[in-house]
Amino acid sequence: MEVGTSEIENPSIDNFRRLDLTLKVQGLVDRKLSFPEVTQIKDVLTDDVYWFSSSFSQNNSSEDFVHYSTEVVVYLREIGENGLRDRLKNLNMDVAYTNQHVDKPLRTCTLHTDDSCIYWIKKGETSYKGLGHLKRDGGWLSFNDEKEAVVYKETSFPKYQLIDHC
Numbered sequence: 001m002e003v004g005t006s007e008i009e010n011p012s013i014d015n016f017r018r019l020d021l022t023l024k025v026q027g028l029v030d031r032k033l034s035f036p037e038v039t040q041i042k043d044v045l046t047d048d049v050y051w052f053s054s055s056f057s058q059n060n061s062s063e064d065f066v067h068y069s070t071e072v073v074v075y076l077r078e079i080g081e082n083g084l085r086d087r088l089k090n091l092n093m094d095v096a097y098t099n100q101h102v103d104k105p106l107r108t109c110t111l112h113t114d115d116s117c118i119y120w121i122k123k124g125e126t127s128y129k130g131l132g133h134l135k136r137d138g139g140w141l142s143f144n145d146e147k148e149a150v151v152y153k154e155t156s157f158p159k160y161q162l163i164d165h166c
Contacts, residue, residue: 008075015077016051019084023093026065033059035068036091044090049074049083100149102138107160109153113146114166 005011023035035057042050055070076084099120101110112120123140125131130139143149153162 008077012077015075017074017076017081017084019072019074021068021070021072021091021093023068024066033066033068033093035093036070038070041070041072041091044087045072045074045084046087049076049079049087051075098143098146098149100141100143100153102134102141102153102157102160104134104136104138107157108163109149109157109160110163110165111146111149112165117166119165 038053038055051073053072057068059066099112128135128137
């Protein structure tokens with residue numbers, strides 16, 4: 001791929017940098033992730049800094065890993081590395097780490113924030129409990145953060161006891 005520099009006065013290779021954005025997660029089957037799209041990256045960096053990019057992603061919901069990667073070439077003569085850092089503060093990547101077990105017969109909502117918790121590791125779908133959704137007796141749900149899980153409990157199950165397990 002050829003990229004022109006005709007609109008830059010006195011271009012120099014020293015004014016260009018390669019920016020690698022990568023997110024790899026393993027061992028989190030019930031995951032909620034967000035990784036910026038190329039259009040979001042371009043909007044944050046703006047046309048005077050963003051030059052071109054390539055990206056790759058693999059996110060199979062049935063597997064226990066995900067890999068997102070974007071390589072961006074940026075032009076820094078006008079803003080410098082500190083200016084780039086300031087712009088990148090507006091770029092977000094999120095990984096869910098809070099999980100909630102809703103138990104309707106016991107009238108409890110249990111938070112699990114530690115992925116190494118034995119209860120979270122051994123969870124599974126049954127005839128009466130869902131994985132990622134609720135069934136007759138409840139289920140296992142994932143949230144972006146603890147606050148979102150608590151709000152869900154308060155709005156959906158206000159009379160249930162909230163247990164902060166791990």
